[in-house]
Amino acid sequence: MQGSDASARAAATQSADELDAIRRRVINVVGHALRTPVTTIAGMTNALEAADDEATRAMLIEGLARNAQRLEVLLDDLLQAAGVVTALPVDEPSRLSVHDTFETAWRGLEGPDSLMLPGDDVVVTARATALHRIATILLDNGLKYGHGSVTVSTTMSNNGVRIEVESAGDGPSDEELSRAFELLYRGEHAVTTAPGLGIGLAVARELARAEGGTIELARRGANIVATVELPA
């Protein structure tokens, strides 16, 4: 009996240690992701008070709006990642142009590199909020972790529409790639390249599933390709 008590205590201690490690990891990644927009908003608010010309004030007000929106998206992602139903899109599915959606998402990211959209546009049936969020996550990843341009190509598949988002660059290792959809997972490549929560792809996959689709990630030569399949 004493032996089983000791085993139970050891198991409980290990479980508590693991929970503590997870708690620290969550606080660390959330704190990291919050710091830049929060400190930017704080700084821009102070700078706005000191600004004495209209052009600077206008730039700061735009910056405040951008960073407030960024916090809003972050909050939605966190709630969605935690399985909170209220954060899921509530708009009705509609017929959406893939090119239009990805171009709009790209403009929102203000990426310095070019977005390439070869081939014909296709139309999918999905919630506009969900497709825009999926597009933003995949393009943002391509920008942050790739080297240069991002290409979005579309084809018809057996199950509907296939959208491939391909970014150049060596990117993550095979292990990092295989774990990329894990909630809060950030591999060495991600940690040393850009701030983030490690929830974008997990959120994108949940959104795609809710639309009756899938998302996969694979290596193609030196590039990384995210493939989304959605009903036509």
Next chain:
Amino acid sequence: MSSPNGSEPIRVLIADDEADVRLLLRIQLEHEGFEIVGEANDGQAALDACVDTKPEVVILDLLMPGVNGFEAIPKLRRQHPNVAIVAYTAVAGDFVRKEMARMRIPLLLKSGNVTSLAATLRKLAETARSI
């Protein structure tokens, strides 16, 4: 204008992949009297910009796509030995703190208030100009 010896304003290059961070630092530091000679959105762009803009200090974000801050530091030191570096980052765990301490690079956490950053920039420029 901000100058350690009442001379020319301190020439600063901002390297950060976040456009809003660069915009804010430019506005805040210019208000403090610094001369922002350039901006870069990754480590390689910072290295290139040093050639053209000849900054005295580089404010270097550590996490950037392409050539990140960690990779840029030894290259900056080798190619631009007279340029001082301030590491400016959103979070800094033990590894980052130890690495910056080992390389004797001042490390500052991103903040909405640039008082500490401005003081560090002035101190680095003053040291460099006195050599």
